[in-house]
Amino acid sequence: MGLFIKHAISEAEKGLAEGGIPIGAVLVCDGKVIGSGHNRRIQNGSSILHGEMDAIENAGRLASSIYKRCVLYTTLSPCSMCAGAILLYKIPHVIIGENTTFMGEEELLISRGVKIEVLHDEHCIKMMRDFISANQGLWSEDIGE
Amino acid sequence: MGLFIKHAISEAEKGLAEGGIPIGAVLVCDGKVIGSGHNRRIQNGSSILHGEMDAIENAGRLASSIYKRCVLYTTLSPCSMCAGAILLYKIPHVIIGENTTFMGEEELLISRGVKIEVLHDEHCIKMMRDFISANQGLWSEDIGE
Numbered sequence: 001m002g003l004f005i006k007h008a009i010s011e012a013e014k015g016l017a018e019g020g021i022p023i024g025a026v027l028v029c030d031g032k033v034i035g036s037g038h039n040r041r042i043q044n045g046s047s048i049l050h051g052e053m054d055a056i057e058n059a060g061r062l063a064s065s066i067y068k069r070c071v072l073y074t075t076l077s078p079c080s081m082c083a084g085a086i087l088l089y090k091i092p093h094v095i096i097g098e099n100t101t102f103m104g105e106e107e108l109l110i111s112r113g114v115k116i117e118v119l120h121d122e123h124c125i126k127m128m129r130d131f132i133s134a135n136q137g138l139w140s141e142d143i144g145e
Numbered sequence: 146m147g148l149f150i151k152h153a154i155s156e157a158e159k160g161l162a163e164g165g166i167p168i169g170a171v172l173v174c175d176g177k178v179i180g181s182g183h184n185r186r187i188q189n190g191s192s193i194l195h196g197e198m199d200a201i202e203n204a205g206r207l208a209s210s211i212y213k214r215c216v217l218y219t220t221l222s223p224c225s226m227c228a229g230a231i232l233l234y235k236i237p238h239v240i241i242g243e244n245t246t247f248m249g250e251e252e253l254l255i256s257r258g259v260k261i262e263v264l265h266d267e268h269c270i271k272m273m274r275d276f277i278s279a280n281q282g283l284w285s286e287d288i289g290e
Binding site (some may be wrong): 041045046047048053056057059060061062063064067079080081082083084085087088089090105108140141143144145 | 186190191192193198201202204205206207208209212222225226227228229230232233234235250253285286288289290
């Protein structure tokens with residue numbers, strides 16, 4: 001498995017250890033991690049810090065020329081909000097751990113020219129399956145359902 | 146002019162007075178403001194706290210049943226990220242101060258069933274025109290261009 005998706009998974013596991021929702025993400029530019037993060041709904045009482053948003057926020061303020069050279073690694077298929085952030089900053093490439101437990105806005109991203117790769121990673125799937133089955137209400141809140 | 150768009154404008158003006166980008170938003174549920182905010186790119190060094198995101202974040206963690214009764218007021222047409230947050234939480238109605246200086250993802254929102262009203266408010270237009278003409282680089286950064 002690639003180093004960067006491993007990094008995203010370690011972010012998800014960090015979130016889980018904090019009592020949070022286990023979704024992590026890493027923003028990579030020119031082969032270097034420039035931002036990493038995980039879902040902070042529980043930890044920060046946040047409705048906007050999904051894993052991808054946290055990684056983008058932690059990368060700080062960037063020029064558009066930087067985002068255009070980035071790959072975003074995320075353990076789970078990006079929801080509408082995270083997909084919207086990807087489109088806003090024109091991040092051209094997204095590598096997704098899994099889309100079995102939640103199918104995000106992959107079609108929208110593809111229709112706007114974003115390259116999407118789905119790894120169908122068993123560890124990512126198990127991590128979310130276990131979490132969702134034990135925390136259905138919290139999970140529904142996180143995806144607005 | 147309606148009270149809630151006035152509130153959003155006052156948030157934008159607060160942001161401007163702080164040295165920030167003058168875009169404000171208010172989340173209203175059952176006729177009451179439950180969250181308000183403004184763009185915090187400068188103030189917080191944030192790439193994700195657009196006005197609408199800040200208002201949604203400041204409303205705190207909410208059940209989907211609450212968002213479905215909300216109207217989001219924003220001084221400017223929502224970008225992809227903010228539109229994505231609106232879609233994630235299924236906020237059914239968005240009232241927009243203006244879309245002259247920036248046209249956001251209104252078509253996407255409409256295609257997903259969100260009711261959009263644009264007020265074409267002259268004060269909102271002038272506020273953004275003045276800001277953009279004096280801060281072109283910063284504005285480009287905020288919209289990923």
